[in-house]
Amino acid sequence: MKISYKGIIAIDEDKCQGCVNCMMSCRAEAIRIYEGKARILTDRCIYCGKCFRDCPVGAIDAKPHLLGDLKRYRYTIAVPSPSLYAQFPVSPNRILSTLKLIGFDDVYEAALGAEIASIATQEYLKEYRGSYPIISSLCPAIIRLVQIRFPNFIDQINPIELPAEIMAKNLREEKTKELGLSKGKIGIFYLVPCPAKMVAVAKTETKYKSNLNGAIPISAVYGELLRTIKEVPEEEDLQKATGTGVGWAVKGGEIRELERRRSLREDKESIVVDGIKNVINVLDGIENGKLRNIEFIEARACPEGCVGGALTVADRYVARGRIRKLVISDEKESEIKREEVIKHFREGDYVFEKRLSPKSFAICLDSDPVKAVEKMKLRDEIHGSLPGLDCGACGAPNCRALADDVVQGRAEITDCIFKWREKVKDLTQEVTHWAEKKPHSLPKR
Amino acid sequence: MENRVLEWNYEIEGRDFRNAGKISSKVKEILKELGFDPPFVRRVAIASYEAEMNIVCHAEKGMLHFTVSPGELRIVVRDKGPGIPDIELAMQEGYSTAPPEIREMGFGAGMGLPNIKKNVTILNIVSTVGEGTVVEMIITTPFQ
Numbered sequence: 405m406k407i408s409y410k411g412i413i414a415i416d417e418d419k420c421q422g423c424v425n426c427m428m429s430c431r432a433e434a435i436r437i438y439e440g441k442a443r444i445l446t447d448r449c450i451y452c453g454k455c456f457r458d459c460p461v462g463a464i465d466a467k468p469h470l471l472g473d474l475k476r477y478r479y480t481i482a483v484p485s486p487s488l489y490a491q492f493p494v495s496p497n498r499i500l501s502t503l504k505l506i507g508f509d510d511v512y513e514a515a516l517g518a519e520i521a522s523i524a525t526q527e528y529l530k531e532y533r534g535s536y537p538i539i540s541s542l543c544p545a546i547i548r549l550v551q552i553r554f555p556n557f558i559d560q561i562n563p564i565e566l567p568a569e570i571m572a573k574n575l576r577e578e579k580t581k582e583l584g585l586s587k588g589k590i591g592i593f594y595l596v597p598c599p600a601k602m603v604a605v606a607k608t609e610t611k612y613k614s615n616l617n618g619a620i621p622i623s624a625v626y627g628e629l630l631r632t633i634k635e636v637p638e639e640e641d642l643q644k645a646t647g648t649g650v651g652w653a654v655k656g657g658e659i660r661e662l663e664r665r666r667s668l669r670e671d672k673e674s675i676v677v678d679g680i681k682n683v684i685n686v687l688d689g690i691e692n693g694k695l696r697n698i699e700f701i702e703a704r705a706c707p708e709g710c711v712g713g714a715l716t717v718a719d720r721y722v723a724r725g726r727i728r729k730l731v732i733s734d735e736k737e738s739e740i741k742r743e744e745v746i747k748h749f750r751e752g753d754y755v756f757e758k759r760l761s762p763k764s765f766a767i768c769l770d771s772d773p774v775k776a777v778e779k780m781k782l783r784d785e786i787h788g789s790l791p792g793l794d795c796g797a798c799g800a801p802n803c804r805a806l807a808d809d810v811v812q813g814r815a816e817i818t819d820c821i822f823k824w825r826e827k828v829k830d831l832t833q834e835v836t837h838w839a840e841k842k843p844h845s846l847p848k849r
Numbered sequence: 850m851e852n853r854v855l856e857w858n859y860e861i862e863g864r865d866f867r868n869a870g871k872i873s874s875k876v877k878e879i880l881k882e883l884g885f886d887p888p889f890v891r892r893v894a895i896a897s898y899e900a901e902m903n904i905v906c907h908a909e910k911g912m913l914h915f916t917v918s919p920g921e922l923r924i925v926v927r928d929k930g931p932g933i934p935d936i937e938l939a940m941q942e943g944y945s946t947a948p949p950e951i952r953e954m955g956f957g958a959g960m961g962l963p964n965i966k967k968n969v970t971i972l973n974i975v976s977t978v979g980e981g982t983v984v985e986m987i988i989t990t991p992f993q
Contacts, residue, residue, distance in 0.1 A: 553881075556890070556891050688874050688877075691890075691891060692874060692877065692894045692897075693894070693895040693898050693899065694870040762887065767882055768881065769882050769884070773883065774919075776882070776884050777883060777917065778853075780855060780879070780883060781855060
């Protein structure tokens with residue numbers, strides 16, 4: 405049976421062996437093992453998909469929109485993430501042409517949206533007077549990490565929409581006019597490398613409603629693409645994006661363009677950080693004042709950037725190499741008209757419609773401060789009594805997390821096998837003690 | 850009342866730059882878990898980091914004592930070290946006694962104590978040259 409979380413992540417309980425691999429690798433401490441199966445604590449999960457990769461039996465996956473969903477629309481458009489170009493050793497044009505053979509009426513690149521997003525970001529940086537650093541908004545897992553663990557930095561997230569959202573908004577307007585169809589008859593689907601982007605579409609928090617009709621994992625169309633890729637009669641010239649936009653698929657791609665355009669300040673530093681643990685360390689250092697003078701952080705949950713996403717197929721290092729080749733060999737001029745983007749940006753386009761809010765409840769022990777203090781006292785006491793092995797056998801990722809779960813009523817102290825053994829030992833001693841007692845009427849042995 | 854006070858003790862090693870900042874990170878995590886306001890947590894994090902760094906840069910070793918009680922936080926940082934000969938001078942922005950090799954690494958800009966003062970309600974410093982320094986920071990909390 406499959407258990408679905410937020411309608412996006414699905415754990416196949418028939419496959420799940422209840423081992424601790426996913427739980428131990430989760431940087432958000434969002435997984436517990438309960439009654440022999442992995443369970444997700446959705447208020448802690450950042451939907452990065454690291455557990456998909458780390459599950460040895462492939463029990464964790466995304467619950468995707470299937471290609472069958474396309475039939476509900478009169479006209480369908482694929483908006484692939486540029487990480488799709490790294491999945492096959494063929495030209496982007498060939499891959500994009502194949503998409504039109506497997507069921508999409510048209511194809512527009514998210515990479516083109518990235519070129520718009522970059523110009524909007526450059527304008528935003530120019531006028532920016534708030535606190536530093538500014539945090540890139542491309543990775544929804546990082547946005548959620550900030551909401552949950554670093555609420556201080558929420559207003560420092562670059563408020564520029566996802567490239568695919570920017571594309572979809574423009575496309576829907578253009579295509580309704582061009583085709584004479586109502587807006588609802590056009591289905592725009594984002595081909596994504598990770599579950600975080602699926603959640604960002606399905607449950608967007610930066611706008612009232614997503615401009616996209618759904619998100620389809622790259623892994624869900626990979627097989628179909630692979631089968632069809634050789635059958636492309638003639639490659640269409642569908643790749644309009646330049647290296648600037650395609651480069652967003654790998655870490656460093658976003659900052660590269662900001663550097664090229666000289667829109668980063670000379671007197672500050674800008675950094676690229678990949679991997680959740682590394683991002684947590686960097687944000688922690690900034691919050692303490694240990695890391696200073698940083699202007700922009702391109703933070704990505706996945707190592708190597710989006711090509712390392714859990715819903716991609718190609719090896720992330722090979723994929724990164726392929727994207728780099730595309731970026732280096734590309735000398736085209738962008739077809740995006742800079743002046744127009746700037747004009748639209750000034751009119752309020754491309755920017756978050758809604759302000760992001762913190763989700764600190766996941767870390768906070770109790771909303772009542774007095775109870776929080778009591779729980780912390782108890783938690784620290786329990787933590788101190790645990791063996792500190794962080795073995796995971798109890799079903800929590802480490803001893804502190806078990807202590808947390810006990811005070812929150814999610815677990816019992818005897819879930820710790822060492823604690824349980826102590827109890828058995830105490831009980832045995834007590835039984836022996838009573839067994840040795842005799843009435844005084846009997847002779848002493 | 851009594852059982853509503855929480856306290857922690859941490860040791861800080863002088864010259865241990867690799868681990869510098871770990872104690873103030875712990876202080877910060879505790880405050881987040883207790884549900885304090887993000888800007889408030891940030892203020893305390895900065896103040897405790899500066900105090901921790903003072904030990905790492907200047908002293909042999911030290912202790913950070915942290916208590917949370919209704920209405921206030923108290924952080925006392927005590928070190929065995931050179932002491933501060935002129936506290937008033939040390940409180941001035943830009944005044945630094947950090948050795949050149951530490952300054953070159955981007956530390957010791959002379960902002961430590963002024964930065965602490967900006968972020969706490971009460972700051973008390975007692976120092977004996979040649980023995981060490983005690984820095985007491987009291988921060989009034991937003992809730993009772």
